């Protein structure tokens with residue numbers, strides 16, 4: 001089922017998300033709905049708070065980047081109760097967008113490599129090292145479960161320039177090609 005995407009201004013995006021109960025019988029359906037919602041909106045990642053569930057859960061599929069970064073692995077991964085244990089390397093800028101911030105694309109500084117522990121959709125616990133586009137997408141989604149969005153990481157000048165666009169999103173004036181919820 002395609003779910004509405006909660007956009008900038010909705011308080012759920014500002015909440016520190018809670019752990020997922022691994023015995024929750026609705027978990028499988030929730031994950032399926034999140035993939036369906038993400039693909040429908042042409043996203044490469046979607047976190048549970050973005051569909052109104054304040055849970056430590058996100059899904060990613062880096063396949064659309066394969067065309068531009070042929071040396072990178074295309075991966076579809078479900079992250080349940082993840083913890084980023086290390087972030088390494090020098091921060092660098094990369095242009096990011098977000099389904100909760102339609103029509104905003106900005107360069108965001110992040111480190112290039114991470115180690116993360118998580119449960120996958122079969123509830124196997126894993127620890128993996130990620131670099132490149134995958135490390136970028138994962139850190140972006142991880143911010144969502146910590147109550148952050150990428151514009152938080154921009155300079156105050158950049159934030160000032162984006163003020164109008166952000167308020168248009170928060171007031172429901174910005175209409176992307178998918179269903180949104182702003183309050």
Ligand SMILES: [Zn+2]
Pocket residue numbers: 097098099100140141144
């Ligand atoms: Zn996002």
